[in-house]
Amino acid sequence: MDITSRVDRLPSESAIRTFLKARGLEASGREIVHLEIGEPDFATPDHIRVAAKKALDNGQTHYCDSQGVPELRQAIADKVSAMRNVAVDQADVVVTPGLRPILFYGALMALEKGDEGIYFDPAFAAFPSVIEFAGAKAVPVPLRSEDGFRLDADALEAAITARTRLLTLNSPHNPTGAILNTSDLEAIADIAVAHDLMVLSDETYEEIYYDDRPRSVIEFPRLRERAIVMSGFSKTYCMTGWRLGYAILPPRMADAFTRLAANSVTCSTTFVQYAAVEALRGPQDCVVSMVEEFRRRRDVLVEGLNRIPGITCHSPRGAFYAFADVRGVGIPDTELANRLLHDGGVATLAGSMFGEQGVGYLRLSYTTSMENILKALERIERVVSSLP
Ligand SMILES: Cc1ncc(COP(=O)(O)O)c(C=O)c1O
Structure with missing residues (x-):
């Protein structure tokens, strides 16, 4: 019994796929910083x-x-x-x-x-x-x-x-x-x-x-x-x-x-x-404080990424994603994302998952604590500097 090509062609969700991979590593005892999933980390007000x-x-x-x-x-x-x-x-x-x-x-x-x-x-x-x-x-x-x-x-x-x-x-x-x-x-x-x-x-x-x-x-x-x-x-x-x-x-x-x-x-x-x-x-101050926190994280993440040789990142004007140009790192974005996950314990998404124009980029979602963002930056720097 075959399923239709219409359904067969539907892709699975890349962020969830990476998230599940990261979860698998966590289950085997690894500690992972999650920058892959696009959802606010705050509780519903x-x-x-x-x-x-x-x-x-x-x-x-x-x-x-x-x-x-x-x-x-x-x-x-x-x-x-x-x-x-x-x-x-x-x-x-x-x-x-x-x-x-x-x-x-x-x-x-x-x-x-x-x-x-x-x-x-x-x-x-x-x-x-x-x-x-x-x-x-x-x-x-x-x-x-x-x-x-x-x-x-x-x-x-x-x-x-x-x-x-x-x-x-x-x-x-x-x-x-x-x-x-x-x-x-x-x-x-x-x-x-x-x-x-x-x-x-x-x-x-x-x-x-x-x-x-x-x-x-x-x-x-x-x-x-x-x-x-x-x-x-x-x-x-x-x-x-x-x-x-x-x-x-x-x-x-x-x-x-x-x-x-x-x-x-x-x-x-x-x-x-x-x-x-x-x-x-109801009150909207929860939205204001969330966006202010995203702004603080964005500034720290973007500045930190720009300090890493081979990476440049413009400051996003909206949403909660840094889209970093990693073409200077010397390996494809998919391989870098893979190494960051397995060697560095940082889950990100390869830009090529978003189309041809995303090749050579990484998407990093700053929907995690400042502490985790600082930890991720250290780890990314370590992985990138260890590349041949
Ligand atoms: C551009 C865009 N549209 C829609 C969605 C999905 O939104 P929802 O969870 O409300 O279905 C997302 C989630 O990441 C998104 O980035």
Whole structure:
């Protein structure tokens, strides 16, 4: 009995794969510093946990509206309307178990067999995966290191063909930490309108930034009318294991999107949605202090990496990843990541896992304590200086 090539082609998650390898080493007595996994290391804030327990005790343990409970959709609409100075109606919001289903649903809504969907390389691997899963061709547009991984609008325009239907975006960006600015988004809007593209904008790191607040696609009316904009609770509120995200759709698209959710997951976990209402409506100082801690760690990690001969690293503007150029070290990124894990006890991800433009890079997630970051830097330096 064969499984379909569509499913066979789906890759496993590289960060989880490396994490499990590191866990295996720990089980055999090794001590590992984890810089591979992209999830905040802080506990979910108390008031959110209390709200979840209260919802459980109040019996919020049954199926609910596939689109999301109205209280949460309203809280999301209120947050986005206030933050982005746009009018978002709760009817245009759909709640999902994390962001990943939104990527699937968006690709399934935009693409027919033989169509093309664009993603930027390097990329969170789910982007090309969902495009291909939908039966389309995933077309990479390079983000080049020499341009600081910034959008090249000419390269984007050049990648579009008569079959292009979907453009995927991610800002702040995993793995580079780059952020699309106003002129980038204006250029994207010109192109999306000219070629009648649907836009799938992953803004999961929208609250994790170190200078100006990143712009959202939703602030640009020409994009708003053709974009599925998504964010969630995993990164902002340290809720990765709770599985909750949301999409904001152009008016009248929420129904089709909800049918995808209803047919695949029925609904998102009911009591978790009530905890998420508290996350949005409750105190936000937990987010501020988390980002301040990320900033301190980023500065120490980036400075430390730049002191190691053969490694250079720019300071990311958002998210919580350092994307270090290790081409000067003299061995391929995959081999370096392997040696760091096995010889140094530091788990990182090879940049090539994120696409061709990531070759020669390492992604280091600073979602671990400062003590661990300092330990990792010492170990990386030791491994790199021992190379022939
Ligand atoms: C760009 C991006 N999108 C989506 C996700 C997954 O988010 P969630 O856990 O909410 O499904 C991640 C997780 O690393 C990510 O980096």
